[in-house]
Amino acid sequence: MFAIMKRVLSVVLFASVFSLANAAGAQEKNTPAHPRVSGPQFTLPESTDKCVHDSDYAKTGKCVRDTEFMRRNHMNLLKHKRDITMYKGIRSKHNSLQNCINCHVTKDDAGKAIKVSNSKHFCASCHEYVAVKLDCFECHRSTPDTPASTASIPKIPAHANLLASNSSEVKAMGTFLKGVAQ
């Protein structure tokens, strides 16, 4: 009976909010849980403690985990990843928010990636439904990087760069040279 109860408690699904509340109440009656802790206890499945590297990730050919797992645990994976990136400088793609955004992109009719302010955004669609505030995009970008946004500093000297970008001059020179050759 206890095992079944525990199983019920470990399931945190968006749709089962009401059943969860009931289960939590049942737990309080039957098992003396920690007095200060109310509600269901959330435990992370053990396998997430391991940091899976990009090489393993590539082998499986799948996105991080199955949908059911991700629905419940994406925030824990992201939090773990954010800390190892921030403090240890590990910038692998696996579990990175940037990688999530690049894959789960929703585009509008014009083919432009939509921002999180739009309810159709992958993250927003669920978070709005369950009324959970989404903080990531106060700082992070909610759309994939575009060539313009990743525009890096040209590696050649500034004057050379100016010359190279003057395509009309290059074309005119090309036409002239072709004429000479003919």
Next chain:
Amino acid sequence: MSDVSLKEAYIDKTRRDFLKKAGAGVTTLALASGVTLMAYPEPALARKQEEMVDPSQRWGLLIDVNKCTEDCDACVTACSVENGWKLDGNPAVDAQWIRKLKIKNPRSGHEQTFPVMCQHCAKPPCVDVCPTGASFKRADGIVLVDKHICIGCRYCMMACPYKARSFVHEPLEEQKSHAPRGKGTVESCTLCVHRVDRGDKPACVEKCASDGHGALIFGDLNDDNSEISKRIATYATKQIRADLGLDTGVRYQNL
């Protein structure tokens, strides 16, 4: 970090240095007479993506003030482009990642200009005062703000003697994915930590070099063979407000 892991990191580094040197020359292999296989060495890359930062390193900058010209702001522009911050013309709230300063000797009239950014102190006052631990120094000496736990109290801005930090006052959108910044948090020069992690130099250093000035040198202050260490060992260099004893990672030559 315990002494043991520091020692391990050091051994790892020496091992890697040895391997780098061993693989430095062009490897040739004669297959048959007249047929030779040549393997060119790969450029010295940084650590792998999955590896942690190397605590035996300490990243630093050396700025040669004599090579810095007054009318050039390439480093500032490069930083702005790379990290996606813009100036709104309001100095009270503008981002202060990097700025050009001009100093003048009132007696002789001699003027100098040079960039000032976060000095990446070994003993950063911003880290000392932070009430949440958001302001921190990474194992390789880069001082950063963990914006996930920054509450925007701005004590660090008060504590920094270089005025190197600024506060984001307005909501932002479409930031660079490698440089997240947001309203209510403090920000400063990150020494282009995302570039350093992939083995590149900071944007300001790269732009200054490609524009032909070469006033900025980036490197490992702990590595005796790096260009920056050699220069610091050869020439007289200064730390701004050295009297504070913060042991800055950014050094100035000819100041």
